[in-house]
Amino acid sequence: MFQILKKKELNPSVTLMEIYAPYIARKVQAGQFVIFRVDEQGERVPLTVADCNQEKGSITLIFQIVGRSTMKLNALQEGDAILDLVGPLGMPTELPEHAKNICVIGGGVGCAIAYPQAKAFSKAGLHVDVIAGFRSKNIVILEEEIKKHCSELILCTDDGSYGMKGFVTNALETRITQNHIKYDTVVAIGPILMMKSVCELTKKYQIPTIVSLDPIMVDGTGMCGGCRVTVGGKIRYACVEGPDFDGHQVDFDELIKRNGIFKEREAECRMMTLADKL
Amino acid sequence: MPNMSKTKVPIPEQEPKVRAKNFEEVTLGYTIEMAIEEANRCLNCKNKPCVSGCPVGVRIPEFIQKITEQDFASAYEIIHSTNALPAVCGRVCPQERQCESKCVRGKNAEPVAIGRLERFTADMHVNQHEDIIKKPVSNHHKIAVVGGGPSGLTCAGDLAKLGYEVTVFEAFHVAGGVLMYGIPEFRLPKKIVQQEIENLKSLGVNIMTNMVVGKVFSIDELMQQGYEAVFIGSGAGLPRFMGIEGESLVGVCSANEYLTRINLMKGYQDGYDTPVLKSKAVAVVGGGNVAMDGARSALRMGAEHVYIIYRRSEYEMPARQEEIHHAKQEGVEFLTLQNPVKILGDENNRVCAVVCQKMELGEPDASGRRSPVPVENSEYELPVDTVIMAIGTSPNPLIRTTTEGLETNQRGCLIVDETMMTTKKGVYAGGDAVTGAATVILAMGAGKSAAKSIHAYIMQKNL
Ligand SMILES: Cc1cc2nc3c(=O)[nH]c(=O)nc-3n(C[C@H](O)[C@H](O)[C@H](O)COP(=O)(O)OP(=O)(O)OC[C@H]3O[C@@H](n4cnc5c(N)ncnc54)[C@H](O)[C@@H]3O)c2cc1C
Ligand code: SF4
Ligand code: FES
Numbered sequence: 001m002f003q004i005l006k007k008k009e010l011n012p013s014v015t016l017m018e019i020y021a022p023y024i025a026r027k028v029q030a031g032q033f034v035i036f037r038v039d040e041q042g043e044r045v046p047l048t049v050a051d052c053n054q055e056k057g058s059i060t061l062i063f064q065i066v067g068r069s070t071m072k073l074n075a076l077q078e079g080d081a082i083l084d085l086v087g088p089l090g091m092p093t094e095l096p097e098h099a100k101n102i103c104v105i106g107g108g109v110g111c112a113i114a115y116p117q118a119k120a121f122s123k124a125g126l127h128v129d130v131i132a133g134f135r136s137k138n139i140v141i142l143e144e145e146i147k148k149h150c151s152e153l154i155l156c157t158d159d160g161s162y163g164m165k166g167f168v169t170n171a172l173e174t175r176i177t178q179n180h181i182k183y184d185t186v187v188a189i190g191p192i193l194m195m196k197s198v199c200e201l202t203k204k205y206q207i208p209t210i211v212s213l214d215p216i217m218v219d220g221t222g223m224c225g226g227c228r229v230t231v232g233g234k235i236r237y238a239c240v241e242g243p244d245f246d247g248h249q250v251d252f253d254e255l256i257k258r259n260g261i262f263k264e265r266e267a268e269c270r271m272m273t274l275a276d277k278l
Numbered sequence: 279m280p281n282m283s284k285t286k287v288p289i290p291e292q293e294p295k296v297r298a299k300n301f302e303e304v305t306l307g308y309t310i311e312m313a314i315e316e317a318n319r320c321l322n323c324k325n326k327p328c329v330s331g332c333p334v335g336v337r338i339p340e341f342i343q344k345i346t347e348q349d350f351a352s353a354y355e356i357i358h359s360t361n362a363l364p365a366v367c368g369r370v371c372p373q374e375r376q377c378e379s380k381c382v383r384g385k386n387a388e389p390v391a392i393g394r395l396e397r398f399t400a401d402m403h404v405n406q407h408e409d410i411i412k413k414p415v416s417n418h419h420k421i422a423v424v425g426g427g428p429s430g431l432t433c434a435g436d437l438a439k440l441g442y443e444v445t446v447f448e449a450f451h452v453a454g455g456v457l458m459y460g461i462p463e464f465r466l467p468k469k470i471v472q473q474e475i476e477n478l479k480s481l482g483v484n485i486m487t488n489m490v491v492g493k494v495f496s497i498d499e500l501m502q503q504g505y506e507a508v509f510i511g512s513g514a515g516l517p518r519f520m521g522i523e524g525e526s527l528v529g530v531c532s533a534n535e536y537l538t539r540i541n542l543m544k545g546y547q548d549g550y551d552t553p554v555l556k557s558k559a560v561a562v563v564g565g566g567n568v569a570m571d572g573a574r575s576a577l578r579m580g581a582e583h584v585y586i587i588y589r590r591s592e593y594e595m596p597a598r599q600e601e602i603h604h605a606k607q608e609g610v611e612f613l614t615l616q617n618p619v620k621i622l623g624d625e626n627n628r629v630c631a632v633v634c635q636k637m638e639l640g641e642p643d644a645s646g647r648r649s650p651v652p653v654e655n656s657e658y659e660l661p662v663d664t665v666i667m668a669i670g671t672s673p674n675p676l677i678r679t680t681t682e683g684l685e686t687n688q689r690g691c692l693i694v695d696e697t698m699m700t701t702k703k704g705v706y707a708g709g710d711a712v713t714g715a716a717t718v719i720l721a722m723g724a725g726k727s728a729a730k731s732i733h734a735y736i737m738q739k740n741l
Contacts, residue, residue: 023494037451043551045449068551084451087431117520165347171299218543221449221490222674223459224535225667230526240676254526257627 001081005058010126010141010152011067013065015074016050022057024049024087029242030120031093031212035220038072045219047068048113049088059087062141064113088245089220093117096128096208098143099185103175104150105131105168105198107190108139112254113212114189115142115201119149120189127151129181131171133190135163136264170195183207188247192256199247209247213238215255230254281318284387289394298577299403301463301546304604305369310348313391313398320390323382326492328392331380333723334360339376340700345395354403357396357698362432362722365404368397370461370567371719372598374608382447404473407425413482417441419736422505424491424677427455428718429709430511431478432725433732436699440733446478447489450542455526457718459542460534462571464578465601468541476494492680497705506571506739507704507732511725515674518712519667520563524621529555533562533572533668540575561582561632562669563618565595568715572666573610584610585660589617589637589650615639615650619657621665627657631659689714697731698724706732 006018014235024034033048040072051060066074076082095102102121105116111132121128130150134140136159147153156171157162164171168190175181188198197209202209219223222240229238233248236242290306291297297304308316328338329526339358344353350405357364373393381389382618419442423430426448434444452458457471469710479485495509517532519525536555539545543552560576562569576584586605588595592614606612613634620633636656639648644656673690684694685701691714692707694700700707708724710716 023489027494041544041550043553064405072551084488086449086451086490088493091489218535218538219450219459222516222676223513224530224538226535227528228519235521235525237516238514240674251526257528258526 001083002085003081004076004078005056007076007078010062013043013236014062014112014139014141016060016062016064017073018053018056018058018060018219019082019085020025020057021085022244024085024198025052025054025057025059028052028059028088029092030116032088032090033220033243034061034085036061036073036082038069038076039083042072042083043069044084044218044220044237046089046214052181062108062109063168086220089239091241092233093120093187093210093212093244095121095187096185099126101127101181101183102185102187103131103172103181103183105133105172105186105188105190105194107133107168107188107194108135109141110143110190110194111146114187115146115149117187117189117219118146122149129154129175129183131156131173131175133157133168133194133229134162135159162235165274167197168194169201169258171200185210186247187211192252192259195247195250196252199250199252203248210244211247211250211251212243213245213255214243214259216246216259280321281315283319284396286319286388287307287312287316287568289391291699294604294609297464298574298608301578303467304464307401308394308398310402310527313345313395314348314422316391316449317342317395319383320346321382323525324704327382328377328390331377333376333717333719334726335397336361336377341399342390342392342395345399349401349427350402353399357399361396361719362435362726363428363474363718364396365400365674366428366457366474367722368393368395368720369398369466369470370598371537372717374599377721388738404470406439411477411480414439414441414478416443416716418481419443419740420445420505420738421732422447422500422508422720423499423511424508425449425455425513425709425711426453426475426485427511427709427721428488429711429721429725429728430455430509431475432510432722433511433706433708433729434483434725435478435481436718436726436729437477437732438483440729442733443482443484443738444728445486447491447495447500448485448487449490451487452542453485453487459538460568460571462537464574465571480661485712490676497677497681497702501704506736507706508706509707509728509732510677510700510705510711511721512674512677512711514671514715515690516530518670518672520618520619520669522618523628524623524632525667527563527621527623528627528631529557529663530665530667531676533564533568533666534573534671536666537568537575540579546579554579555664555705557662559585559662560663560664561585561618561660562586562665562666563587564670565590565592565614566668566670566715567597567601569666569668570597570605570610572668574601574608576664577608577610581664583662585613586610587613587616587618587632587634590647591615591639592645610734613660617652618648618665622659627653629663629665632660632665633657634660652725658741671710673711674713679714698728699731699735
């Protein structure tokens with residue numbers, strides 16, 4: 001059993017939980033995920049690890065409450081426990097060798113994954129800017145945390161209620177064209193449509209782009225094939241070979257359609273599918 | 279005087295129409311009278327050809343003899359001395375290609391129903407005995423087993439009996455491997471598998487679930503933690519797809535995914551959260567046990583039409599005879615000598631048909647099987663909303679890529695020597711991870727011989 005050490009509401013539909021999982025905390029790296037099962041009847045649902053604390057033996061998960069499983073998870077309180085938690089799964093985020101000047105882009109609750117990545121890259125001594133996009137001011141999350149681990153945080157909201165008005169792609173294009181910043185790598189995490197638009201833009205400017213995908217998963221160890229995605233025309237298994245892939249090679253349209261297989265589940269995919277509602 | 283009936287004593291089964299709508303066990307098992315009658319068909323042959331057909335050498339005529347004497351406890355002891363999971367094997371072994379294929383009675387009649395008698399004996403044992411298992415005195419040597427499928431569990435059990443402190447690291451939230459997530463409840467009740475696992479725990483085997491070796495610990499880290507040897511029984515690996523157009527449409531999945539949602543996650547039961555595709559017409563591609571299980575599960579999930587598409591003829595199907603027979607009885611439609619060439623989708627990207635091409639058998643290939651060749655202009659559209667791929671697996675790279683010194687063959691399967699040791703000292707492997715997808719009994723046999731070798735290795739090391 002995996003005990004919940006801390007629970008905090010980041011906004012009405014996004015919750016942070018710190019969970020005691022010493023084996024996972026020892027090993028987890030930015031970009032990796034876990035699969036949880038709340039109780040005996042529960043589904044196996046993947047969530048990216050947002051943070052870890054080796055001394056406490058804990059990991060931090062940040063999730064959007066969008067379906068039955070995340071609702072069940074959110075119903076638990078500090079001191080309660082989750083039945084199953086397995087990880088760390090997937091490959092850690094790996095930057096191209098030449099990477100020095102990086103722009104990490106997070107969309108909505110995707111910022112929960114953008115955050116550990118920005119932190120890891122900064123720690124590795126790289127120059128990191130973060131562009132974080134939300135629908136409006138009342139749902140902004142992790143602003144302070146992200147700020148601590150990047151050179152500059154550009155916050156934007158669709159409705160202009162906070163930060164810059166516009167989408168993350170507008171912000172990125174402004175940085176590239178008006179501020180003349182030469183990013184050598186972009187890392188984008190958020191709703192599939194957002195990642196797709198970012199990739200279209202970075203292709204134009206020829207900036208290598210890494211995206212973190214969230215296909216349907218069952219086992220997370222490469223047994224079921226549910227997580228298959230098409231990258232560069234080839235079938236790849238996101239749970240063992242991903243979840244990060246070269247964004248310019250990913251077939252996003254296929255992913256969007258496949259993630260809709262189970263209507264209810266659509267919302268559940270690693271917290272991001274509905275993040276564009278944020 | 280032996281019973282000279284030419285046919286096996288029939289085994290009671292649920293009516294096909296009824297069982298095609300439920301997940302309860304299909305075959306109900308022999309009664310005592312039936313078992314004795316069938317046991318009397320055995321001639322107790324001196325040279326025991328049947329035993330040579332059994333991968334673990336169960337002393338078949340001896341246990342059958344004990345059934346005729348109504349000494350069921352001894353019958354069980356005889357089987358159990360070489361087969362750790364008789365209740366499982368009696369239900370899932372391909373007897374028609376193993377023991378029963380060698381049975382003398384089979385020459386001009388049906389062979390003795392060895393599988394059914396094995397199952398009967400195991401079930402009698404479970405129903406009449408409360409196993410009193412005690413943890414043997416420890417020899418203080420720690421062994422790690424990776425994977426809780428039949429190979430890993432057998433290896434763990436045998437080593438525990440010798441006094442080893444064994445820990446099984448299992449990736450899923452329960453142990454059992456394919457027995458839990460692949461083979462459906464109606465063929466192998468999960469209660470039986472869990473009972474076997476409980477017995478192992480009583481022997482002192484420590485089972486750690488939610489542990490993906492290669493991620494949470496590497497093999498080297500396990501050895502640094504004081505495990506003196508490691509057995510890898512991590513199974514067959516990633517499901518293969520055909521590489522044809524339309525395989526990414528909504529409604530195409532691997533049999534592993536479909537079956538895991540149903541068996542392990544209990545997606546067929548009310549109250550469980552895991553969704554399963556609700557289908558009207560299902561095409562299952564393949565001719566093995568996995569394909570039959572997928573097809574029969576689809577019927578039980580309410581599909582009106584379920585097709586098996588197989589490129590060779592029924593004679594070449596690798597599935598157990600009984601499964602093919604049961605599938606047909608239940609209404610699965612067999613489209614043999616056909617091959618899917620394309621899957622078609624509707625405007626929502628959902629599967630709406632599969633394009634099949636007819637095949638004919640050509641010259642025998644290297645393996646001696648006649649290979650199918652396409653018949654020109656024979657394509658036609660079969661309307662379906664779901665396609666389940668059951669065409670095999672390729673090895674999982676997870677452990678191989680995280681363990682230095684572990685070599686694999688061209689197919690990616692772990693290489694072992696005759697003692698089941700891999701190319702890394704103290705690391706053994708067996709089951710599907712070594713052979714590619716095979717059978718429960720072969721996986722068990724591998725676990726057994728690895729246990730023996732590990733014991734010899736540890737004894738030698740500590741001389
Ligand atoms: C649907 C289906 C039906 C079948 N029907 C039959 C049948 O009727 N008769 C028959 O004889 N055979 C049948 N088989 C084949 C048979 O089940 C397998 O050959 C057998 O289970 C192999 O045993 P194993 O121990 O090698 O591996 P598995 O049973 O595959 O077990 C491997 C275990 O290792 C775990 N694992 C994998 N990687 C890791 C890791 N990195 N760390 C920790 N744990 C890990 C897995 O979760 C799994 O529990 C069937 C197979 C399937 C899929
Ligand atoms: S070959 Fe058949 S008849 Fe002979 S001992 Fe074996 S089971 Fe009995
Ligand atoms: S989640 Fe099953 S293979 Fe990736």
